[in-house]
Amino acid sequence: MLIQNTSNSLVDTLRQRRQKLASLIDFPVILWSGNDSPRNYPANVFPFRASSHFLYFAGLPLPNAVIRLEAGFLELFMDDPKPSSALWHGEMPRREEIAEKIGADVAKPMVELELSVEGAATIAVQDAGTWTQQSQLLDRLVLPQIQPAGIDLELAKAIVTVRLTHDEAALAELRKAAAVTVEAHKAGMAATTSAKIEAEVRAAMEAVIIAHNMTTSYNSIVTVHGEVLHNEQYHHSLQPGDLLLADVGAETEIGWAADVTRTWAISGKFSSTQRDIYDVVLAAHDACIAKIRAGVEYEDIHLLACTVIAEGLVDLGIFKGNAEELVEMDAHALFFPHGIGHLLGLDVHDMEDLGDLAGYEEKRERSDRFGLGYLRLNRPLRPGMLVTIEPGFYQVPAILNDANLRSKYHNLVNWERLSQFTDVRGIRIEDDVLVTTEGSEVLTAALPNQASAVEDLVGG
Amino acid sequence: MLIQNTSNSLVDTLRQRRQKLASLIDFPVILWSGNDSPRNYPANVFPFRASSHFLYFAGLPLPNAVIRLEAGFLELFMDDPKPSSALWHGEMPRREEIAEKIGADVAKPMVELELSVEGAATIAVQDAGTWTQQSQLLDRLVLPQIQPAGIDLELAKAIVTVRLTHDEAALAELRKAAAVTVEAHKAGMAATTSAKIEAEVRAAMEAVIIAHNMTTSYNSIVTVHGEVLHNEQYHHSLQPGDLLLADVGAETEIGWAADVTRTWAISGKFSSTQRDIYDVVLAAHDACIAKIRAGVEYEDIHLLACTVIAEGLVDLGIFKGNAEELVEMDAHALFFPHGIGHLLGLDVHDMEDLGDLAGYEEKRERSDRFGLGYLRLNRPLRPGMLVTIEPGFYQVPAILNDANLRSKYHNLVNWERLSQFTDVRGIRIEDDVLVTTEGSEVLTAALPNQASAVEDLVGG
Structure with missing residues (x-):
């Protein structure tokens, strides 16, 4: 996980991007970063690649994180690393620290996400673990092979509008x-x-x-x-x-x-x-x-x-x-x-x-x-x-x-x-x-x- | 896809491995090679890695292929490349050609696999596209996160016995x-x-x-x-x-x-x-x-x-x-x-x-x-x-x-x-x-x- 190259200007950029998106839609948006894809066994994974939509609005390649955007307000959902993970993966930045780096207004544990999904649009990520979670939480089929519909389609079009030209x-x-x-x-x-x-x-x-x-x-x-x-x-x-x-x-x-x-x-x-x-x-x-x-x-x-x-x-x-x-x-x-x-x-x-x-x-x-x-x-x-x-x-x-x-x-x-x-x-x-x-x-x-x-x- | 490094000795080796497995079990076995895992969008994939169990018995990293083993008899299931794929991926070896290289007794198109699944054991592969197919065809949940049970467990133990020491x-x-x-x-x-x-x-x-x-x-x-x-x-x-x-x-x-x-x-x-x-x-x-x-x-x-x-x-x-x-x-x-x-x-x-x-x-x-x-x-x-x-x-x-x-x-x-x-x-x-x-x-x-x-x- 990369956290060293961040700055106030990153936060400003991300806020501007989220503001642009907010000006185009009037419903909440939940974007998942995705998780590792296994290679030949579950613990031997391909190098992690965060969802591009998540990267665009959150700026950092965080595995297994979620952002919720509504009218320019940003909530970050992710779990703090377990104590045992420090042995294998070192001391990782904590949720609050990351929230600050990306300019999130609130930071919550993942378990609270299900309280905030109502009426939210999303885009399917590529790994099965995550699109299964997306489908369960949103109670509709969210699959990378399925073209978005309804508010998901509206969101997709708004994201296209924002991402089509580069800041x-x-x-x-x-x-x-x-x-x-x-x-x-x-x-x-x-x-x-x-x-x-x-x-x-x-x-x-x-x-x-x-x-x-x-x-x-x-x-x-x-x-x-x-x-x-x-x-x-x-x-x-x-x-x-x-x-x-x-x-x-x-x-x-x-x-x-x-x-x-x-x-x-x-x-x-x-x-x-x-x-x-x-x-x-x-x-x-x-x-x-x-x-x-x-x-x-x-x-x-x-x-x-x-x-x-x-x-x-x-x-x-x-x-x-x-x-x-x-x-x-x-x-x-x-x-x-x-x-x-x-x-x-x-x-x-x-x-x-x-x-x-x-x-x-x-x-x-x-x-x-x-x-x-x-x-x-x-x-x-x-x-x-x-x-x-x-x-x-x-x-x-x-x-x-x-x-x-x-x-x-x-x-x-x-x-x-x-x-x-x-x-x-x-x-x-x-x-x-x-x-x-x-x-x-x-x-x-x-x-x-x-x-x-x-x-x-x-x-x- | 690699097909150049094959020889009669490969076929002999693969036959011996399959024979060893056949001596340990009395039910048919179907092994999937798996398919690509998407990275940031479906066409941008991680480098293909075939399932290790498939590689052990079939020898070649064939995407989207299946072998069925029963009492030493080997059937290869895979589709010939579509004509349009030659533009993007070049002339690929045909099913019959691959069957010969791995010593398969029969080569069939994938659509015929569903006629041969009854009573067969398998091992879950890692990519979602394939384990979905495994679950559908075998009409039971086959998931990399679930430990094998029943004949799948018997198969897993037999494969362990064969793969534990190297030829x-x-x-x-x-x-x-x-x-x-x-x-x-x-x-x-x-x-x-x-x-x-x-x-x-x-x-x-x-x-x-x-x-x-x-x-x-x-x-x-x-x-x-x-x-x-x-x-x-x-x-x-x-x-x-x-x-x-x-x-x-x-x-x-x-x-x-x-x-x-x-x-x-x-x-x-x-x-x-x-x-x-x-x-x-x-x-x-x-x-x-x-x-x-x-x-x-x-x-x-x-x-x-x-x-x-x-x-x-x-x-x-x-x-x-x-x-x-x-x-x-x-x-x-x-x-x-x-x-x-x-x-x-x-x-x-x-x-x-x-x-x-x-x-x-x-x-x-x-x-x-x-x-x-x-x-x-x-x-x-x-x-x-x-x-x-x-x-x-x-x-x-x-x-x-x-x-x-x-x-x-x-x-x-x-x-x-x-x-x-x-x-x-x-x-x-x-x-x-x-x-x-x-x-x-x-x-x-x-x-x-x-x-x-x-x-x-x-x-x-």
Whole structure:
């Protein structure tokens, strides 16, 4: 449990957040922090991660704690550690001490929570022990798999409104996560030419994150098979002609995330075909970031990436035809089958526990178009939103060998020309971009993404 | 999912294990592998860990798979990956392919499992999604928090009998885990003098484990506050006069664990008081290992450690009186309040999901003595058992400041003499020891534990 980095400014920030929420709803709210999830037996647990909603309003990763908010009034419910726990876990801060740190008006033992649940809304946490308790106390089914309804839905929408744009305290944490992530990627690049398998590069990257007393915000992707979008294998050997795709992000001690991808050549130097495609992806990345500013629709950023990629592939002779028309036909999704990015905050896909409530503007729904269905964010951008921009190019066998897709797009692709690019299985370039009134700020800008600059960092 | 490291010898090993189990029971057995546990939202999961019982008999960490065993006949139940999953997770091995690798006689889709559940025993897995499914299909409450009963209890006892001693394939994995853990500790020692906080040493250690494509078998303890037995904080700064206690172990890709502790001086060199206590703990460690052989009671090993520690503390003038009498009065537990060790295998506390069924010989129960209650293993040792030996000395404020304990033991401790040892907050030395007919083999012997050898590894 982290309690050392607290200050009056934390209390002020938390009060402001709770006040904002109070201005949007007129019912009490109870938020659970959650508890440990067991790994292979009950006492061997995964590292504790507090619920993001709890973290947002309570600020500290307290296990098994509850806050109740009503009209700006904050009650903290948690039990003081048992005397015997001091042997195993040391002297822990007491309830009253924590209450002061987070600006709670009252601190009570957990047993009193049941007296204060009436009419309260909540959000399901992820661990079974806690959502069972939530369901019992509130006397209705509260489950992470069930979309919230009634006042829980109203609460979810209000929380989305508050969390959608970041305050200064959040940005300070997000910048810390970004800075450590930048260092992790540099370490991964520097470790590559002497590494034999993917796992060794991953180790160099995660060591930077662990050394800063942070954790990864999601399971790292460090792979020579970038065409597998969520590849979590690390045993492949590193071959000189291959690319390495690393999607690795840090999370600060109080839960704020970064999410960065770079792709580099294992030998240090891109082949000419790799460089050609890399520059297409980078052009899409740069065009998107140049277009970001408050008021712009994120879907238009996505479509811009699609168009720039299609254009680039036309120029390389891989696509035939006109970029705009290719995108209208979703042909880009043959090679860029995911969305251009997502919200980033306490969660790497921020508030994805609420389904599309955060990602999608009210009354909008996921498209069933091949080229749009995976878009996780569809809203007009607002100052203070943090989004990822992560265009890519992949040769996914499951797509390119799909008989239906292949026949549908057969005449739009120069398959023979494409066969010259077999050493490009997957490239992605991803940065974390803060929306401002005037434009944007790339929080991860300290990590180079120009092909030659990346080559310099890898060396070899 | 790992499928590359399989061979005919794996199939033979798995068949032998299943045959042993079949010889002990006369009812069918269904074992679930389990599924992912969500972290902050359903799609952001903790790294998958298959149930240890499944791993023991099926050999591969397959998510969401089930095996049914009856009289040596093995059925595998799992679904082939959906076509759409190839985009995100790549081409996965198909059911039939996996069935062959693990020596299954039949492979069926999951939907057919419900036709084969009658009269079957099981063991609860840890993730809620799976134990819900177990409970539904078997039509009884199967929960990790509930001790097994009826045929489930019979199964648990049979599994304990089979898993209590390790076969050659298991030992090969356990040796791999031990070897990587040894390297991790050496890396941690080498990183200490240039590190500023605990997290940097932890990073150096875990990087070795990650680079070998392994994971930690439990949350690492790397702390200047060794007196907190399960300390999972890593933010403290490293001060030259302090000790660093590191309890870190690797787990192989198919789940076999190591568990090693070393304590070293942050400056590289122990103070004379630190060295004095270190040598007492090491004497206990060495005496225990010298005594290990088949037939010896593990409780006697524990009591030997207590006695050697008490003797050492008498010699140092900290305890007054006679070592045997001090141990009879549990005075040793003032400074050595935990057990001498535990079983080690697929779980770092092997089979602790079954409570004390594995650790305690039938008809034995935990003692309520202050000096014995935390002993996790109480059986006569048998060839092929792997145990930890981990004596320690700690100055735990919660114990030493406890008014009852302090008055009870007041005349047995020279408190003034003790006050000269304030720079020894916690020391533990832990190795993994295989019981043989003739004696024992220390799997982690490649990691020095003599004070001067540890000083050499730290340097400085």
